[in-house]
Amino acid sequence: MATPVIMPRQGQSVESCIITKWNVKKGDKVKIGDVLFTYETDKATFDEEAKVEGTVLDIFFEEGDDVPCLTNVCVIGNEGESTAEFDPRNKDAAASEKSASEEKSVSAPVETKEVPAETPAPAAPVSSGDRIKISPRARNLAERTGVDIRFATPTGPEGRIIERDIIALRESGPVVTPAAMSEYMASGISPMTSGTGLGGRITTADVEAGISATAVAASQFAPAQKPEAEFAEVKLTNIRKVIAKAMHNSLSTMAQLTLNTSFDATEILEFRKKIKETKDRMGLENITLNDIILFAVSRTILNHKDLNAHFLDDKMLVFNNVHLGIAVDTERGLMVPTLFYANLKSLNEISREAKALAESCQKGTISPDLLKGGTFTVTNLGALGIESFTPVINPPQTAILGVNTVVQRVREVNGEYVYYPAMGLSLTFDHRAVDGAPAARFLRDLKTNLENFSALLAK
Amino acid sequence: MTYDLIVIGGGPAGYLGAERAGHAGLKTLLIEKRFIGGVCLNEGCIPSKALLYSAKIYDNARYGEKYGITVQNAVLDHEKVIERKNKVVKTLVGGVKAQLKRNNVTVVEGFGEIAGRNSEGYEVKVGNDTYTAKRLLIATGSMPIIPPIPGVREGIEKGFVLTNREILDLKTVPASLVIVGGGVIGLEMASYFNSAGSKVTIIEMLDHIAGNTDREISNILMKNYQKKGIEFKLNAKVVEVKEGSVIYESNGEKFSAEADKVLMSIGRRPVVEGIGLENIGVEIEKGHIKVDERGKTNVPEVYAAGDVNGYSMLAHTAYREAEVCVNNMIGKKDIMRYNAIPSVIYTNPEVACVGETEETAKQKGIDYEVANISMRYSGRYVAENEGGDGICKVLVDKRYRKLIGAHMIGNYASEIIYGAGIMIETEMRVEDIKEIVFPHPTVCEIIREAIFEL
């Protein structure tokens, strides 16, 4: 029997997912457990495995398509079976036909009941979401005049770029020389706002320079597709796009600034050492310095509630519990899972949960529901030797704490210089929500708690 | 009083820079020690062209039979030619002065020397006066290279060895003229004095004339002039200059060429000494002022343009460089590009080139294609050039199918070449150029013809 494979729903908040890779093609035989395709939410990547055995009879979406959850993606069955009934595109067609005929039949009766004009469900988007909508006339003109349509401001219906937009762009935007145009558009280099040619035209030399610059940057991301290629075109993953948008949004909409301080880490280092020695005997987790900081934050921040809050322009949501966002570095990019109710959890619980969250982020199996809802975020670059930095706030949160590495500092004790281990803390906060002094006070309290960690534990 | 800008040197770079700056509202002072207009107007581009035009008319009269015209007793009156040349120069210098005035530029006559900096800006001394400006534009141009060959200095003192300055003011046509250096200046002077009746010999150290000009074209030019009676001594080195003769060495042997006058035209060097550059620490590299693509020197707000930066030693380059400097002074983004600067030799026939030659394209590793066609593809060329053997060469970059060079020999080439320059500068592709309509019949159609060969 032919069985459709649907796009799973990964968490309540996810409306659609993007198919990033097909591992099978029409006609392939699959066994249970074979990976059919890989897909992404805006936060994580998943593999969809075959749950039945058979032949891939039909595939309805291509790589790059954004597919609404619970929509049929492909069909597995015995060769020769019909798949038409599963094709979501047919369904839409059928639905709209049906509604049209329904309309007819109800308009026949004399009673003039207002019939809600049922608009046909929008066809599942078959094209990738980022494709530029442009009229053929406008595209033609753009090609002939050498403007970069990516800079056009669409004024046509449904956000379509039309001829006048290209004419406007020719006046204001970058112009590409005829010779440079095709490589400029095809090479995947980032759009340029001007070049070194006549009147700022983008020339072949500019494109060549752009390509070699991109190649340097791209070499960090992906293996080159062709070994002989000078550069690799690296499509942004969904996660990267989300990060890009979120970071830019964060920095462009908030009034962020960072306070830096450090604290004497003697006590927490000793504490950790002790735990390390006794953890097996006591059945404790391998508690890390970061866990200790998460714990201290969860116990300190409720006295500074403006930092455990969401800033929503005309109001603030000030939380009574601490849901800690924890920045996790993964292969796919930065992910921030949430450790809910940290203020109610023991250090050991926090440690265990933080590890579990990080692990499922690494694997890409994290539920999207665990990737939101944070009230404050902690990010740690200490392991990479960073001594201070400017973390970027995860909106609509009002602050983020950056944890730095431990360095040896000197201080004067009774006329003598003594060394002590100092750990850096970098707090970025949104000055729209919080002023400098209260933010500094939070840091001061946090520092006190960390320097007297056993006392904090005793509380 | 503090100026916004002091320009040192009133040649093409200096006077145009001053005009543009004045126009943009900068309070501008221009210092010139000799004549406004510089080398170009007074002893370079313009006077040489005035002379060459007279020669051309004379040649047309003398050799008109091919076209059905016979003129008897055509005479080239050298004195009158020089007189007219002076009139042309005077008219143009007057024009430049008027432009400067119109753009509110203050002109000071005298030798300018940079004295140093003060809190207001840079100080420039002219005689006993000191002027101060926030910015400087150094446009002191270039001067002929005088090689340390025995007899040359004495020859200059005695007046039988000449530079471009003196030769353009000769009262009489020398019976014999030896030109040392077969570059553009030497060739143009050879052309005039050949027509005017001198026995001209060109002594050139390289195995070809006309410097970096496309080799095929410089050979055609040489053959044309050999036919007219100019003697070329290539691979030859002048070792001594005596009154009446020039001794040169070739293949290890010494020869003597008869010479009533000798023109030294082996090249020009930037004027960077004695103008106080060291007082503010302007960096000099290989004898020229080092500038970036915006015309800036290493010293803040000190710019340099024209021959003094050593890039291309042409008046139109100087114009554009000066404009780039001024644009950057007034905060307008602009950079200098050298990939589409035309160069012309105003001989008869003319030579004009722009962009890459085959030689430079090879050096740069550009994968290119050439179309090389006879000028006789142009109807007008055939109508006006009996027996003409001109050619037109275009170079196309294969990767982008864009024009990267155009070279031609044949009259009007000087007026045509800017069109090819535009095509190169805007990176037009072969297919774009094919859509351009050229007036017919003209010699410029040759570009279209050549493009369709590709």
Ligand SMILES: Cc1cc2nc3c(=O)[nH]c(=O)nc-3n(C[C@H](O)[C@H](O)[C@H](O)COP(=O)(O)OP(=O)(O)OC[C@H]3O[C@@H](n4cnc5c(N)ncnc54)[C@H](O)[C@@H]3O)c2cc1C
């Ligand atoms: C015979 C000949 C023919 C030429 N023909 C052509 C041609 O056909 N086309 C072409 O493009 N180019 C031609 N050139 C080259 C052209 O003349 C130069 O490229 C051009 O003049 C450069 O302009 P400039 O402003 O840099 O310098 P210049 O024209 O050299 O002007 C510099 C000026 O600065 C003045 N000066 C120098 N030092 C001081 C100082 N300390 N204080 C005050 N004033 C100072 C000088 O007196 C001079 O007037 C020719 C040159 C020669 C010699």
